[in-house]
Every structure is written in structure tokens, then in C-alpha cells.
Amino acid sequence: MTNLPTHTDKKLGLVIDLDTCVGCHACVVSCKGWNTENYGAPLSDQNAYGKDPSGTFLNRVHSYEVQPETGAAQTIHFPKSCLHCEDAPCVTVCPTGASYKRVEDGIVLVNESDCIGCGLCAWACPYGARELDQAEGVMKKCTLCVDRIYNENLPEEDRQPACVRTCPAGARHFGDLGDENSDVSILVKERGGFDLMPEQGTKPVNKYLPPRPKDEQIDILAPLLEPIAAEPTGFLGWLDKTLEKL
Amino acid sequence: MHPAPSIIFFTVFSGLGFGMLAFLGLGKPDVSGFTAFVFFAIAYALAVGGLISSTFHLGNPQRALKAFSQWRTSWLSREGCLAVATLIVMGLYAIGIIFFNTRIGMLGLLGAALCVLTVLGTSMIYTQIKTVPRWHHWTTPLVFLSYALTGGAFLTGQVQITAAGLVTIGILQILAWVIGDKRFAASGSTIETATGLGTIGKTRMFEAPHSSKNYLMKEMVHVIGRKHARNLRIIGLVLLSLLPWALLMFFPFSHMLAVVAILAHVAGALTTRWLFFAEAEHTVGLYYGQRG
Amino acid sequence: MNQPVIDLSPKVSDEVRKTTCYMCACRCGINVHMKEGKVAYIEGNKDHPVNQGVLCAKGSAGIMQHNAPSRLKAPMKRVGPRGSGEFEEITWEEAYDIAVGILEPVRRDNPEKLAFFTGRDQSQSFTSLWAQGFGTPNYAAHGGFCSVNMAAAGIYTMGGAFWEFGQPDWDRTKMVMIFGVAEDHDSNPIKMGLGKVKARGAKVYGVNPIRSGYNAVADEWVGITPGTDGLFILSLVHELFKAGKLDLDYLAQWTNAPVLVNGDEKSEEFGLLIRDKAGKLMVIDRTTGKPAAFDQKGVKPDLAGSLRVKGVSHRSAFQHMAEKYLDPQYAPEAVAAKTGITAERIKRIAAELADVAFNQAIEVKQTWTDFRGETHDTFIGRPVSFHAMRGISAHANGFQTCRALHMLQIILGTVETPGGMRFKPPYPKPPEAHPKPHCKVTPGQALDGPHLGFTHGPDDLALKEDGSPARIDKAFTWENPMSSHGMMHMVISNAHAGVPYKIDTLFMYMANMSWNSSMNTRGVIDMLTDKDENGDYVIPNIIYSDAYSSEMVSYADLILPDTTYLERHDCISLLDRPICEADAVADAIRWPVVEPDRDVKGFQSALCDLGARLGLPGFVNEDGSQKYKDYADYITNHIRRPGVGPLAGFRGNGDEHGRGEANPAQLDRYIDNGGFWMEHVPEDAAFFKPWNMNYQDWAVKKSFFDKPMPYLFNLYVEPMRRFQLAAEGHGTRQPPDHLRARIKATMDPLPIWYSNEDENKADEYPVTALTQRPMAMYHSWGSQNAWLRQIHGHNPLYVPTKIWEENNFQEGDWARVTSPHGEITVPVAHQAALNENTIWTWNAIGKRKGAWALEEDAPETTKGFLLNHLIHELLPPKGDGLRWANSDPITGQAAWFDLKVRVEKAPPQDQSKPNIPAQKSPVGTGPQNLTWKTDK
Ligand SMILES: Nc1nc2c(c(=O)[nH]1)N[C@H]1C(S)=C(S)[C@@H](COP(=O)(O)OP(=O)(O)OC[C@H]3O[C@@H](n4cnc5c(=O)[nH]c(N)nc54)[C@H](O)[C@@H]3O)O[C@H]1N2
Numbered sequence A: 001m002t003n004l005p006t007h008t009d010k011k012l013g014l015v016i017d018l019d020t021c022v023g024c025h026a027c028v029v030s031c032k033g034w035n036t037e038n039y040g041a042p043l044s045d046q047n048a049y050g051k052d053p054s055g056t057f058l059n060r061v062h063s064y065e066v067q068p069e070t071g072a073a074q075t076i077h078f079p080k081s082c083l084h085c086e087d088a089p090c091v092t093v094c095p096t097g098a099s100y101k102r103v104e105d106g107i108v109l110v111n112e113s114d115c116i117g118c119g120l121c122a123w124a125c126p127y128g129a130r131e132l133d134q135a136e137g138v139m140k141k142c143t144l145c146v147d148r149i150y151n152e153n154l155p156e157e158d159r160q161p162a163c164v165r166t167c168p169a170g171a172r173h174f175g176d177l178g179d180e181n182s183d184v185s186i187l188v189k190e191r192g193g194f195d196l197m198p199e200q201g202t203k204p205v206n207k208y209l210p211p212r213p214k215d216e217q218i219d220i221l222a223p224l225l226e227p228i229a230a231e232p233t234g235f236l237g238w239l240d241k242t243l244e245k246l
Numbered sequence B: 001m002h003p004a005p006s007i008i009f010f011t012v013f014s015g016l017g018f019g020m021l022a023f024l025g026l027g028k029p030d031v032s033g034f035t036a037f038v039f040f041a042i043a044y045a046l047a048v049g050g051l052i053s054s055t056f057h058l059g060n061p062q063r064a065l066k067a068f069s070q071w072r073t074s075w076l077s078r079e080g081c082l083a084v085a086t087l088i089v090m091g092l093y094a095i096g097i098i099f100f101n102t103r104i105g106m107l108g109l110l111g112a113a114l115c116v117l118t119v120l121g122t123s124m125i126y127t128q129i130k131t132v133p134r135w136h137h138w139t140t141p142l143v144f145l146s147y148a149l150t151g152g153a154f155l156t157g158q159v160q161i162t163a164a165g166l167v168t169i170g171i172l173q174i175l176a177w178v179i180g181d182k183r184f185a186a187s188g189s190t191i192e193t194a195t196g197l198g199t200i201g202k203t204r205m206f207e208a209p210h211s212s213k214n215y216l217m218k219e220m221v222h223v224i225g226r227k228h229a230r231n232l233r234i235i236g237l238v239l240l241s242l243l244p245w246a247l248l249m250f251f252p253f254s255h256m257l258a259v260v261a262i263l264a265h266v267a268g269a270l271t272t273r274w275l276f277f278a279e280a281e282h283t284v285g286l287y288y289g290q291r292g
Numbered sequence C: 001m002n003q004p005v006i007d008l009s010p011k012v013s014d015e016v017r018k019t020t021c022y023m024c025a026c027r028c029g030i031n032v033h034m035k036e037g038k039v040a041y042i043e044g045n046k047d048h049p050v051n052q053g054v055l056c057a058k059g060s061a062g063i064m065q066h067n068a069p070s071r072l073k074a075p076m077k078r079v080g081p082r083g084s085g086e087f088e089e090i091t092w093e094e095a096y097d098i099a100v101g102i103l104e105p106v107r108r109d110n111p112e113k114l115a116f117f118t119g120r121d122q123s124q125s126f127t128s129l130w131a132q133g134f135g136t137p138n139y140a141a142h143g144g145f146c147s148v149n150m151a152a153a154g155i156y157t158m159g160g161a162f163w164e165f166g167q168p169d170w171d172r173t174k175m176v177m178i179f180g181v182a183e184d185h186d187s188n189p190i191k192m193g194l195g196k197v198k199a200r201g202a203k204v205y206g207v208n209p210i211r212s213g214y215n216a217v218a219d220e221w222v223g224i225t226p227g228t229d230g231l232f233i234l235s236l237v238h239e240l241f242k243a244g245k246l247d248l249d250y251l252a253q254w255t256n257a258p259v260l261v262n263g264d265e266k267s268e269e270f271g272l273l274i275r276d277k278a279g280k281l282m283v284i285d286r287t288t289g290k291p292a293a294f295d296q297k298g299v300k301p302d303l304a305g306s307l308r309v310k311g312v313s314h315r316s317a318f319q320h321m322a323e324k325y326l327d328p329q330y331a332p333e334a335v336a337a338k339t340g341i342t343a344e345r346i347k348r349i350a351a352e353l354a355d356v357a358f359n360q361a362i363e364v365k366q367t368w369t370d371f372r373g374e375t376h377d378t379f380i381g382r383p384v385s386f387h388a389m390r391g392i393s394a395h396a397n398g399f400q401t402c403r404a405l406h407m408l409q410i411i412l413g414t415v416e417t418p419g420g421m422r423f424k425p426p427y428p429k430p431p432e433a434h435p436k437p438h439c440k441v442t443p444g445q446a447l448d449g450p451h452l453g454f455t456h457g458p459d460d461l462a463l464k465e466d467g468s469p470a471r472i473d474k475a476f477t478w479e480n481p482m483s484s485h486g487m488m489h490m491v492i493s494n495a496h497a498g499v500p501y502k503i504d505t506l507f508m509y510m511a512n513m514s515w516n517s518s519m520n521t522r523g524v525i526d527m528l529t530d531k532d533e534n535g536d537y538v539i540p541n542i543i544y545s546d547a548y549s550s551e552m553v554s555y556a557d558l559i560l561p562d563t564t565y566l567e568r569h570d571c572i573s574l575l576d577r578p579i580c581e582a583d584a585v586a587d588a589i590r591w592p593v594v595e596p597d598r599d600v601k602g603f604q605s606a607l608c609d610l611g612a613r614l615g616l617p618g619f620v621n622e623d624g625s626q627k628y629k630d631y632a633d634y635i636t637n638h639i640r641r642p643g644v645g646p647l648a649g650f651r652g653n654g655d656e657h658g659r660g661e662a663n664p665a666q667l668d669r670y671i672d673n674g675g676f677w678m679e680h681v682p683e684d685a686a687f688f689k690p691w692n693m694n695y696q697d698w699a700v701k702k703s704f705f706d707k708p709m710p711y712l713f714n715l716y717v718e719p720m721r722r723f724q725l726a727a728e729g730h731g732t733r734q735p736p737d738h739l740r741a742r743i744k745a746t747m748d749p750l751p752i753w754y755s756n757e758d759e760n761k762a763d764e765y766p767v768t769a770l771t772q773r774p775m776a777m778y779h780s781w782g783s784q785n786a787w788l789r790q791i792h793g794h795n796p797l798y799v800p801t802k803i804w805e806e807n808n809f810q811e812g813d814w815a816r817v818t819s820p821h822g823e824i825t826v827p828v829a830h831q832a833a834l835n836e837n838t839i840w841t842w843n844a845i846g847k848r849k850g851a852w853a854l855e856e857d858a859p860e861t862t863k864g865f866l867l868n869h870l871i872h873e874l875l876p877p878k879g880d881g882l883r884w885a886n887s888d889p890i891t892g893q894a895a896w897f898d899l900k901v902r903v904e905k906a907p908p909q910d911q912s913k914p915n916i917p918a919q920k921s922p923v924g925t926g927p928q929n930l931t932w933k934t935d936k
């Protein structure tokens, strides 16, 4: 099973808009909620109410500061979950075959009943997208909500990942990145979507949309306001004239 | 990373065990009967003990047998298969020597080759990990092999080979460190490529995703301080190579001395192996504002 | 390849129950998925007007709030000293007996000795009814320490502000400017709105000293110096006036800019607006050149109008504005240094505003009729919109700053137009449509009317005959004449000091007053635990209702444990703070989707029981029996005005909406409908609502008001001038002398800006210290949530590069932060995108050891901290022998963000300071590990 499929029918994945993400962590928590109750073992928490709490999350939102050459530093919120790589090193390292990439849609999954919890796949992932659940001893990762997106017990409009459905800002998009006419592929093309760490050769399916240019400088903008008056009296004269025309 | 003792024990002791078996397979020393039994018992204890130790860090060790299934793709699986094959081959070989006083040379040779492959397999588990550029390099298998063979030579009393091995190990280890220290930078992965924000400017982490620590941070983000690492490197190198070499070269041989030298060597190996893991700089650290 | 076969269609739940979230006050609709009778998963309700399916982090973590180990289990009576956390569980009957034993004599002898204050509650129309029935004047909710500046400035100026009052027209706006918002109540709608605006590529401006959250996604960040927004806004106004970029037509028709202002310096009415005999505001009609009532058919109000009578000129309010705002003191060059924004940038922003408003105007074709009887066939839109919150509100110049912002919107002609700021029904409402404050106490009887409201002059102040404050919080007094929401933050300190009088019982609900919602936290703890010479507590009785083991619980004598939000009935009512959207009127309920497994009771139901036991009017039938069995009964059967009850939907036989008889099946109809009721605003009523008769008539039908009440926007707020006149010596009700100068200076009827730096000793304490709401935490309650506390388990103090480098700070360092009032020692972190004289931290993360069922070494208690220890409810002494309140002189809003400090490096610590000693946990601590799954 640890062979990667030579071809997948679809390349389902997420497109995350760094221009729009406000860093609210909604996707983080709804992912935790859905995946605790659904696919596989619950995402456990250790020291839940004590010192050093920690738990399993499949999606986390980082924040960065970027300093452009001129102008103010920018803050960027950066959600990150499994990128469902085409050349997923996490799959090929797995000794048990628990890790696999689905042929139908390219989703990378862990078959928990085969997983021995060796952690090697987490080491192989450049992105930190896998977390070993401390209660269950099995590897956890984003399932792309495989138990939602085809789920006939859900209304059709809800057949999308929990994090996408919940994102208040609409910064997360889900679709087939293998189909160049899909909404997500078009979005990636239009907005210059990019890969994380392309040099790692993992060929991520998930794409990130860059923040739009910020804090543009004065000259490219509309001409400044032409004063009609600096004095109340001049202003009132102008006002009278203008009101005539109204 | 946070070095797990079980993994340090696994790599060091199974390496020593297989190294020892390799020499025994080559008939060095050419022992038989009870003496052979003692040698094989020690070698098996180290190899098997190391392997068992490796299961201690598993989340679900009861399923460990499944790990043999993916030998086509997974080095961890391959290593497991190789280890078992080696242990069986060497077992047959040992039975011949201990109980039938017969040394089947070809079997021993095959076993020795398998020992080397097993150690190579162990090293490849780490070498293949591209996300840790320090490991992802030819020095890793060489270091692992030199450790195993030198230790094996040591434990089987091959003084000449040991002495040469100790020098080799020292040189290789220093090489691995010198090269390793530049590997991360050479990998081309930076916080800018990790986030894709380099097109805007210099990037730094502002806020970690959670205020609490997580598995990734505990396992692969934190790296020990540079000064601490340097001291440990020196101590490790002295114990691993310099001290045992000096003891072997400049003092008249005695069993007491050999025991001290071996103990120093093993302590050194444990220290440098600890460093091997502790200094592993994983790319995920970039997302947490570590590395560079 | 043989892949494992997985179940792609697992059963999601046995049942979905739809109710309303209450992890914050945004009140999103939620689908609660139930499995085996247990809560399995919570997601947003797609049909709901507020959130349309999305859900924030807190909402998604609701399950962890619902099962939190900190939930109170039964009524409790204090057995140890206050603050110790030592309690004994009692029955509800015992609890009621104790409460009645305390309250009955108070009501009989002097109801004002009860102070009943409710926190960020959503049932004020109910709790105020109870307080009114009790007869105490001392009732309010939390608005006074929250954002009354924004709300009151909005109501006085234009009949509503933001959040529950109004929102940017997210679908049409081309430029949004957000001032001082980190999260706000309109949590999901703002994010959805920003998402829409961004998807369209429209421009977002973030005006905020800190670049995080919304300001991080803003296309442009204006890192303003805290407390100077008013100046920045007035400078934009100056530029727009100077360039004549004003919506003159809009100003003339819909605002009081053309109304004549009495110019007779000798008159008692100097500065008041001129009215005709019928009391109508007077303008000059451009067509006739003659004075006329503003609302006559065909009148074209003249912005430049003036009337000369007996040698005195009465000029239009607009002329006063021109005079004021063309003054060079507001020129960009003059304000640049103070605001930290360059003159060029201010000019460019003004130009951009004008460009979008006037050159990129939009039109919605639609026939409608205005209040003058004139018919229009389009709604002209000025697609510039604004949103603002506590960043401009929580300063002592906040009321005037919020006024300035509303004025800016109005002169651009954007309010209630397509692409601008739109009101949400039942707003807009003119200030006159709101009640005035009432404070007349009669022992054993109800109060003479509602407690809170809007003052229109000195006559409306809540003063006793002798001129002393009638209310314990001194709301509606000369110190803060327009304190429309009361001043909850002053209650404990006034009660402790016995000024204006002593009280017997403090009864509070849902406010962590001994911790994060108080200024001077340590001082408040001391006041709550202080004893008099007889060894009795200075504040004799404290009754408190909380749902969780908060810090405040340990300081109360009697605890009435509330249910969690999934276990109770609630209504989010049009009488109160509804959930409407600009295009829809809506209200909603909560209902017990699970029954409580503890001996707890919805607080409102407990008030029904207590009200009956005390015989409060409105809570007993004529025969003295209990009127409302519980809150659900009240929600269904209470009638406020004929045909109007707490819920507007499904009245009468179930088909009547807005008005109708009580419907016994109403709650079931809400449940069937997804927990809410909604009706769309008719298209011809969608914009220009204050003046649009199509809207006004519809609003009457829907019960928002009983007759149409079109009105003009108050650029010139006359009630403020009335207070100034009193301060100038006019009238019979006179302010004390020490307040005259301040009233004259601050209560300008046209927006002004003044600095609060001197009062806060900015010369010695040059750095402003702020807090922000984390999006994934709600005040103090988030910490009990096992998921959320992993995201924000402690809070560093963020320090800008300049201060970071000056102090040679390194990651992991600690700092000592000193204000005129106190000192804290806390961990620091670096932020570059931060105003260089500002530091900040996340609000309310720090916890007291032993509270919230957390272990005593939880990071919230060891590294977490509150800024509140540095803030005092009074300003530092200025040497005049008086202690002035640290609040807005007009509304009394707590000035949280005027805090000035010094920062210096401290040696490494293992505990943030101050470290308040631990309390006992009345509920124990939580389990070590969680694997939360219904079938586990
Ligand atoms: N430094 C600083 N301090 C501030 C602010 C700031 O910006 N900076 N902001 C201020 C503002 S605007 C506000 S509104 C206040 C908020 O301050 P608080 O209103 O005190 O906020 P909470 O921490 O939410 O406390 C509410 C209490 O309600 C309880 N509670 C929660 N749910 C329920 C329930 O269902 N029933 C009952 N009965 N109780 C419940 C909680 O357990 C908690 O004890 O903080 C103020 N304090």
C-alpha cells in the first residue's frame, strides 16, 4: 500500500487565501470537532485543564510578520493542514501500509487499524501535517473530511470539509485541482496560487493564494483634493454658488 | 528533536549486535562451544534487545508485525525484514558452531553481509528523511556502518580492526558534523519558502498557532543550544574514539583495559547518537520560527 | 492497488436540534447534532440570518463549554470567608429563602439598597422589568464599561451605530474603513463581510495601532497613535470641507445641518435649535428664502441659510460646522505629529473617500417616497462604509470621537445608502423614541419607569431632590450626563465607599466583576472582602448568578447556578438586542436541546420564581400567585404593548408576525423554523430608512414603533448644548461649580477632539497599553474550554521594535510594566507591525489560581496576566483635591484604552505578578485527559 498511485482520478484539495484569512481559528476548531466525533479515533487532549495542555489538531493557524523593503511590516495568518501531496513522502516511508493515497481523489489517509504509531511519516512530512495521537497511539492527519465530502447523510451543500464550511471569511476553498476548469483551479490561476516548499519535491495539491499588495504608495492613487476654500467665508461663497445648481 | 531513549538504544545496540554478528559470521574470532555461545548470546542480546527497544516508542506495539509488510517501499519495513533474515541466518550459523562444532562458512558470509545490510537499513530510515537535511546525506549510512563495525570489532576482540575503526569513526563523525552543519542552509528551505511569503519580504514567526506545545514541537522542532551541542560533541568524540583508541594504542593490553575502552566507546556512541537526534533540524521548525 | 474500504457515508447524527450559540453575543444559529441523546457536533445553521452557516472557533468549541468541568452543580452558600472559594451546596428552596430573607426587607424599607446589575446578558428587557418591579433605581447592564460611547454617539447622532444597530453594506461597498476593531460582537458577519469585500477586490482600510486580525487583512494599515482618532477624523472632515467634497443634497434634506441655531448670546436658548410654534425645527427654504418648518412638503432646506432677527443672526448648523472644521487646527499638517499619520497620507485618504463616494457613486433603481411626500425613483449610493468599535469608544474622548466618525459618514452622504452603512431593524430610531431614565423610588413599590435611556437636558438627569445622585453608579449625573447604559464599573467602588449612599445587597448576573471586567482588580477584591469596625462586610450581601466557577463566584455569599446555553430557554428579542440584518428583521430563541444533568436553573426562570416570592408587580397574578412558571412561559405570554411580546414571529394563531396575541405554541414554531424568525425588509424600504415612508409604514406594521417617526440626523446634538447652557449658568438645575468648565469644554454639540494624555501622566508614562479580544476566546470564559485554552493559554505582552530594542529584549524575557496606578511583571514578545509607542496583550487570559476548575499551575495562572491591575477607575490625582473618574465625561464609559505605562526589562520569572493567592475550587478540577466522542 505504501506505493503511491501512479495516477489519481481527481486531485481534491484546499486553496487557502492568505489575503483574506483573519486568523480566527474557526477552521482549527471545527476540524477538531468534526474529526473528534468522526473518522477514526477521537482527537485527544492531554492535561486538558492543567499545566502544559496539548492535544491533537489536524489544522493549525500560524501567524507571521513580513517586512517588505519599504513600508510597514505586515501580519499574515497562515492556516496549515495536510497538503495531500502528489509525491507524498509520508506514504512511502510507512512500514505498515497504514498511510496511503487514494486512487479516486488523491486524498492521503491513515488506516488507523494498521498504524503502529512509529511516527516516521510525521518525520517525512516537511510541513508538520501529521500528529501522533497520544491517547490512541495512531497517526492523525487531515482526512480532507473524506467522511463528509461524499456523505449521503449530509445535504449536498454540506458535502465539503468542515473547515471550509465554517470559515467565516471565505478564505478556504475546496475542489478538484486536477481539473483545470474547476473553480479552485481558476482561482489559483487568477491569483497566482503557489506551493509550499516546492524544493522538497512533494508536489502539494493544496495551494495558497498570496496576500495582495498592501500599503500602496501615494503616487499611484487618485489626485489629491483640490481646495475650494481655506476660509469659512470663501467656503460659504462657494456653497451659495453650488447650491444654486442643485 | 527530542531524542527518544528507546531509539538511541535501538540504533546503538542493534548496531553493535549486528556488527558483532558480522564478525562472528566471518569467523572472527573463530570460537566454538560455550565460548561461541557466550559471544552469540551477547550479540543476540544486543541486536534483539535493540530491536525490541525500538518498539517502545511505538504507539501501538502490538501491531508491530505489520511493519514487515512494506519492504518494497519503506526502509523501516526493509530494516525489519533484513534484521529478521539476519537473525535467522546467523541463528542457523550459530547453532552449527555451538552445538555441532561446524562452521558453515558460506552461511556465515551471507549472515555477515546481511548484518551489514541491516545496519545500512537502519541508517536508511534516517538517511531517506529529506526533511532533515543533516540526515539526508551519504555520511549517515557511513557513520552508522562504521559505528556498527567498529563496535562489532571491539566486542569480538579484533584489536587491529578496532583501532583502525576508531580512527575512521572519529574522522567520519567529524566530517558528518562539519558537513551536517551546513546541510540545512544548503537544502534551500527557509521560512520564506515554507510560507511562500518571501516575495513580500523577510519573514518571521509572530505567533505560534497554539500557545501550548504540540507533538510536532516536542518531537521535531526544538533543537539544543549550540554551546551545549559543541561540548557534547567534544565529550562524545573523546569517549567514542579518542580515549578507547589511546587506551588500545598506548597501554599494554589487558581485559580490564579493554572493558574500560569498550565502555567508553559505547558511552561515546550513545552520546553522539543522542546528538544525532537532538541536532536533527526538521523543516517543520521553519513554521515555528526555528532554523535560521 | 487494494485500498482499504472506508465508509464514505457514515451516519452523522441521530437528530439535529437548531438553537442559538452563546459562546459570545453575536448569536449565530447553530445545528446541534445529537447522538444517543448527547451533543456530538456543532455547526453553523445555513438558513440563519446572522451567520449563514459559518461558525467561529468559539462556537465550534461549544461542546467543550457545555461539558466543562467548571460548570456549577447546585445552588451554594458561602461557608468560608469571601474569596476563599469555600461553599456548601444547598437546595433551590434554601437558596430562595436566603434571597427572599435578604431582599424582602430591602424592598419594604428602601429598594435603592439593592443594586442589581447584569453583565453581557441578552435579556435586559426582562431583567429590567424585574428591577423595575422591585423598585430599585440601581439597575444596568455592562454597557457603561463596554461601548456606550459608540452606541450613544450613534443614537444621538443618527439613530443607531454599528453591530446590532447597523453594518456596512458589504455587498455593495467599494471601500471599508475599520477603526479600532479587533473582533467585535458582530463577529461572524464582519468576517463574512470582509470576505465578500476582498473577493470583489474592494479596498479595506484598518485604522488601528496594532496590525492583527482584520487589520492584518486590510489593504492599508493606518497605525494611528491611540486616542487620536478624533483628530484624524476631523482632519479628514477639514479636507473634505476645504475641497467642498460633501453630499450637500443629502445634508440639506436629511440632516439638521440646515436647521437654524439660536445666535442670541444673551438668550436662555443661545445655541439651541430654532423651532416654530408647533415645535418643528426651522430651516430657510431656498425656494422662498423664508424660514419654514423642515418637514413641509416642497421645502428645500438651505444649508447656507441664516435668519436675522432684531439685529441677531441665527445661522444654520452647517455654517457653524464650516467655521469649526475649516479651522487650521484640523489641517493635516497640524495633526500629523499627534496622530502619527503623515499629512500626505491624511490628504490622500480624504481624496480617496471623496473619490469613492462621489465619483464612484452607485444607484439602485427603486421608487420610494420620503417624509416630505416627495417621490424618488432611485436610491443613490455612496459606496464608502465604516465600522468602528471599542478602539475609538473606550477612551475618555470616545463619545466625541464616535460622533466625529458618524459625522464623517454623514457628510459623505453614505449612511443608509447603497454601499454605505445600513441600519438593521428595528433601528434607526431617533433618540426621542427611546425612554428617558427613571429613578423615583417608593418603598414597597415599583420604580416610576425604565431605568435607562437618553437624556435630552438637565431635567432628565437622575438626581435626588437635593441634587445628589439617585443611582449608586452615579449615572445620569453632572459627572456624566449622557450615561445611557449606566456605569456598572463604578458600582462596587461606590458601594464600598458608601457614596452616594450605602447599599445592602449587590445582586449580579453574568459578570466577572472581581476579575477581568473591573478596573483595579486588586482594589475591587479588597472592596468586596473589606469589613467594617464590627467585623461585617462593608458590602453586606452579595448574590451572584454564574454558570461556571469564575473568579467572581468566590466573592459572593449566595450562588444561583445557571444552566449552559444548550440547556435553557432564551429569547433574542426585538425589545432588546435583536439579531436583525440590514435586509431582514429577525429574532431568535434558545431552547434546552439537552436537559441539565445538575441541580441548576436558567437565571431568568429563577428570577420568575424570586419575583413571585417577593410579590413584584409583573411577576404575580392578581391573586398573588406566580405569574410565569419559568422563562419560557414569560417569553410566550408576556405582553409589553398591545400585540407586542418578547418574540415577534408566529404570534396569534401562528401566522401573525410583528403584532398579534400571545401564541401558546410560539416556541414550538420557532423550534420548527430552526430557532429563529425572519422577515425581509421590502425592497422599497431597504434604504434611506429614517426618511423613507415605505420603511416607516412597514416598521409600524412590524411593531418597531407605534406610529411613523421620520427624523433628521443630528449633526448638531442639541441636548449637549442644553447641558452646556446649564454649565454657563442658565436654567434651574445647575451643575456643581467644579464641573462647569469641563461640561462647557467637552459637551460641544459639534464633534471635537481633546487629549487625555495629561490626566494620565503621559509625560512620565509615555507608552499606551492596550488589550485586544482574541477571536478564539471569549473574555474569561474561554479558559475553561479544553480546546480553546490550547490556542490562548497564556498571553505575552507584545512590544514594538523600538521598545524591544531599547530594552534589549530577547525571546522569553520578562518586563515590568508600571502605570500611575500599579505594576505588573509579565512575559514579552516582539511585534513589528505595531505603533511604536504602543504595547498590548490579549484580553482576559490571566486567571486566578483555583478558578475555572483549572489546576493551580495552569499557564493561565502562571504566565497569563491581566492589564486591569494597571488601570484605575479613577484618574491619578491632579492636585485639585478631587479624584476624577477614568471615564468619558459625557457618557461615563470606562476609558480602558487611555492607560499609560512605562516598560522595563525584569529578571527572569516563573510567575507573572501580581500573583493573587489561590482559592479553593467549589467544583474540583477537570479530568487529566479527554477523548471526547459520544460512543467512547
Ligand atoms: N483590560 C481590559 N479589561 C476589560 C476590557 C478590555 O478591553 N480591556 N473590556 C471590558 C468589556 S467591553 C467587557 S464587556 C467586560 C467583560 O467582562 P465580563 O462581562 O466580566 O466577562 P466574562 O469574563 O465573559 O464574564 C462573564 C461571567 O459570566 C459567566 N457566564 C458565562 N456564561 C454564563 C451563563 O450562561 N449564565 C450565567 N449566569 N453566567 C455566565 C462567566 O462564567 C463569567 O463569570 O470586560 C471589560 N474588561
Ligand SMILES: Nc1nc2c(c(=O)[nH]1)N[C@H]1C(S)=C(S)[C@@H](COP(=O)(O)OP(=O)(O)OC[C@H]3O[C@@H](n4cnc5c(=O)[nH]c(N)nc54)[C@H](O)[C@@H]3O)O[C@H]1N2
Residues within 6 Å of the ligand: C024, C025, C058, C120, C146, C147, C179, C180, C181, C182, C183, C184, C185, C186, C187, C207, C208, C209, C210, C224, C225, C226, C227, C228, C229, C388, C389, C390, C391, C392, C395, C770, C771, C772, C773, C774, C775, C776, C777, C778, C779, C897
Ligand atoms: N472573540 C471574542 N469576541 C468578542 C469578545 C471577546 O471577548 N472575544 N468580546 C465582546 C465584547 S464584550 C465587546 S465589547 C466587543 C469588542 O470588540 P472590539 O471593539 O473589537 O474590542 P477590542 O478587542 O477591545 O478591540 C479594540 C481594538 O481597538 C484598537 N484600539 C485601541 N485603542 C485605539 C485607538 O485609540 N484608535 C484605534 N483606531 N484603535 C484602537 C485595539 O488595538 C483593538 O484592535 O467584542 C465582543 N466580541
Ligand code: SF4
Residues within 6 Å of the ligand: A081, A082, A083, A084, A085, A088, A089, A090, A091, A108, A124, A125, A126, A127, A128, A129, A130, A141, A202
Ligand atoms: S502534507 Fe505531509 S502528510 Fe500531507 S501528503 Fe504531504 S507529506 Fe504527506
Ligand code: SF4
Residues within 6 Å of the ligand: A093, A094, A095, A096, A097, A098, A099, A110, A114, A115, A116, A117, A118, A119, A120, A121, A122, A138, A139
Ligand atoms: S505512524 Fe502509522 S502511518 Fe505513520 S508511518 Fe508509522 S505506521 Fe505508518
Ligand code: SF4
Residues within 6 Å of the ligand: A030, A031, A032, A034, A035, A058, A059, A081, A082, A141, A142, A143, A144, A145, A161, A162, A163, A164
Ligand atoms: S479538510 Fe477536514 S480534516 Fe482537513 S483540515 Fe479541513 S476540517 Fe480538518
Ligand code: SF4
Residues within 6 Å of the ligand: A020, A021, A022, A023, A024, A025, A026, A027, A028, A061, A077, A079, A166, A167, A168, A169, A170, A171, A172
Ligand atoms: S477559518 Fe478561515 S479566516 Fe479563520 S483562520 Fe481559518 S482560514 Fe483563516
Ligand code: SF4
Residues within 6 Å of the ligand: C021, C022, C023, C024, C025, C026, C027, C028, C051, C054, C055, C056, C057, C058, C059, C060, C187, C188
Ligand atoms: S460569533 Fe462565534 S461564539 Fe459568537 S455566537 Fe457566533 S458562533 Fe457563537
Ligand SMILES: [Mo]
Residues within 6 Å of the ligand: C145, C146, C147
Ligand atoms: Mo464589551
